[in-house]
Every structure is written in structure tokens, then in C-alpha cells.
């Protein structure tokens with residue numbers, strides 16, 4: 001369903017190993033960040049983005065070069081094919097010429113044979129000097145013509161051989177050009193894959209930076225409103241807010257009923273006759289399209305992404321459950337019913353489920369109606385700003401959210417399995 005790049009595959013192994021070591025009784029690191037720290041983090045991300053942009057430009061240049069080479073090879077191939085056509089026509093013409101010459105030789109031989117018949121006549125009748133001269137003359141001419149035609153035919157035959165050889169060389173060249181073109185197309189395909197986003201939920205950097213900038217604007221307002229010092233921890237400043245992040249004691253499933261259709265971890269599947277292994281960073285709940293999706297616990301909406309090419313509409317909610325910090329992520333939503341900053345409870349419908357390819361056409365990482373729930377430690381957009389930061393803190397949701405076994409269904413959000 002989702003194709004991970006090698007990098008994310010490695011990243012997941014690290015996450016898996018990390019989660020196995022640190023879970024189930026892991027303690028999320030408390031990453032106190034001030035507005036000043038967050039500004040610096042954004043600046044670092046922007047710098048990295050500029051670097052990535054250069055890298056992408058370099059990749060684009062490679063793509064352009066490969067495309068230009070393919071165009072050149074195609075043109076070269078077409079020219080060679082035209083040459084081959086010319087040679088074929090030339091060989092045909094030469095064959096016709098040979099046939100014509102053969103006819104001429106036949107005529108000459110016939111003429112000669114006629115003379116020979118005449119010779120017999122000469123033996124029977126009186127052989128005059130004039131007759132003899134005429135006979136010798138005709139013989140010589142016939143012989144000369146025949147020799148001439150023989151050498152001409154030989155010349156033609158050599159020409160045909162030469163042309164056939166040229167044709168073969170050119171045909172080999174066409175084969176060579178074809179394989180070169182194929183190679184370039186392969187390179188091109190791999191370059192295009194490098195540029196596309198294939199990690200489920202991955203946010204393109206431009207959208208990400210836009211979201212972070214907007215969040216920081218809100219933080220600045222909070223700092224001003226509560227007269228916090230810019231180097232003061234954001235959580236501490238936010239704690240003065242009357243509408244602070246509500247603590248909770250448990251996580252519930254995000255849908256009332258459904259079926260576990262995919263577990264967290266490595267999974268193997270077949271695509272176009274190829275066995276692929278990929279990492280799945282969350283747990284999938286198969287549900288009908290437009291099913292209510294709830295927050296897994298009380299919390300605050302920290303990020304929303306719309307119509308991403310691999311993950312569609314997404315909501316991220318920060319929670320503090322039993323004193324530990326988490327962020328839940330919900331992917332492939334058909335619609336979103338909350339906005340960034342909203343305080344939610346576990347009864348809040350945050351959106352409706354999607355993931356149906358014919359409906360959520362922008363989302364290329366889902367093959368059927370489902371909700372992808374992803375859990376990470378810490379508070380996304382508060383303790384860390386980058387999506388890759390969220391992704392690297394991902395752990396198996398089953399460690400905190402109870403769910404039946406793979407393939408099994410449930411009909412409540414709370415029943416223990």
C-alpha cells in the first residue's frame with residue numbers, strides 16, 4: 001500500500017529497535033523549548049530547505065540531461081533507420097540491375113549460339129573470306145560484351161555485399177541505441193522516484209515550513225499575551241493559558257467500529273511480480289468511507305495538512321497522558337472538523353475517514369477506506385517542529401492504544417482485547 005524509500009526503511013528499523021528497547025515503560029524525553037529555541041529550529045530548517053532545493057535542482061538538471069540524451073539518441077536512431085532504408089532501396093536497385101545485365105548476357109549468348117549455328121552452315125557451304133571475317137568479328141564482340149557484363153555483375157554483387165554489411169553495422173547501431181535509450185529511461189525513472197514523496201504521511205517541506213511559521217506566529221501571540229520571556233519554555237508559558245492542554249489518563253481507539261487491516265512494523269507484499277518489504281509506521285483501521293474519527297485522548301490540535309500525495313488530509317494532536325507527552329497522527333481523512341489550536345477530548349470528532357482512491361484521488365498511499373493512526377513521543381510542533389522529527393519518534397500504537405489482532409474487528413472504542 002505504501003512504498004518507503006530506503007532511508008525511511010532504515011529510519012524505521014532504528015525506530016523499531018529504539019521502541020523495543022525503550023518500550024513499554026519508556027519515558028518521553030522532556031524537551032523544553034522556548035520561543036527563541038523554536039525560532040532557531042525554524043531557521044535551521046529553512047537553511048536545510050535551501051540546501052535541499054539546490055540538491056533537487058541538481059537532480060532536475062540530471063533529469064533534463066537524461067531527457068536531452070534520449071532525444072538525441074532517438075534522432076540518431078531515426079537517421080540511421082533512414083540510412084538503412086536507403087541501403088535497402090539501393091540493394092534492390094542493384095539486384096534489378098544485375099537481373100537486367102543477366103538478360104543482356106543471355107541475349108549475347110543467344111547471338112553467339114546463332115553464330116555457332118552459322119558456323120555449321122559454313123562447314124557445309126563454301127566459306128568465303130568475307131564470311132570468315134564477319135564470323136571472327138562477331139565472336140570477338142560477343143566475348144568482349146560477355147566479359148564486360150560478367151565484371152559488371154561481379155561489381156554489382158560486391159556492391160550488394162558492401163551494402164548488406166553497412167546495413168548490418170547500422171542495424172547493430174540501432175540495437176545499441178535502443179539499449180542506451182532504455183538505460184537512460186531507467187536512470188530517469190529512478191531520478192523521478194528520488195523527487196517524489198513515497199513515505200506515508202510525509203509532508204513536503206514547503207507546506208511544513210508554512211505550517212511552522214504560522215504556529216510560531218501563534219506562539220508569539222501567546223508569549224505577548226502572557227508576558228512570557230522569549231527564552232522561557234513554551235510549555236511553561238502555555239501553562240498560564242486558561243485553556244491549557246487537558247491531561248488524560250488513557251487512550252481509546254479512534255473509531256467506534258472497524259477492523260485492524262495493517263499492523264505497525266515491517267510488512268512484505270507483492271507488486272507487479274516484485275516482492276517488496278516496507279515499513280508501516282502506524283496501525284490501520286479499515287472502516288467505511290465517511291466514518292467518524294475521534295481523538296484518541298484529550299489534547300490540543302497542533303498540525304493539520306491537506307490533500308498530501310501520500311497520506312491525504314492529516315490531523316496531529318498533542319496529548320499528555322499520565323504525565324507523559326505524546327502526539328497522535330490521523331491520516332487519509334475525507335474531511336477535517338477541527339483547526340490548529342483547538343482543545344479536544346476523546347469524544348471530539350476530529351474528522352471523517354477517507355482513503356478511498358476513487359474519492360480521495362490526491363492520496364496515492366491508500367487502497368481502501370481506512371484510518372491510519374500513528375503515535376509518537378513528545379509534542380509535535382512544540383517540542384520539535386519537523387515532521388521528520390515526529391516520524392523518528394514514532395512507536396507502535398499498540399503500546400498505548402488497545403486493539404484486537406490483525407484482521408479482527410471491534411465494535412467499541414474501549415473494550416480490551
Ligand SMILES: [Zn+2]
Nearest residue numbers: 282283284372
Ligand atoms: Zn497506514
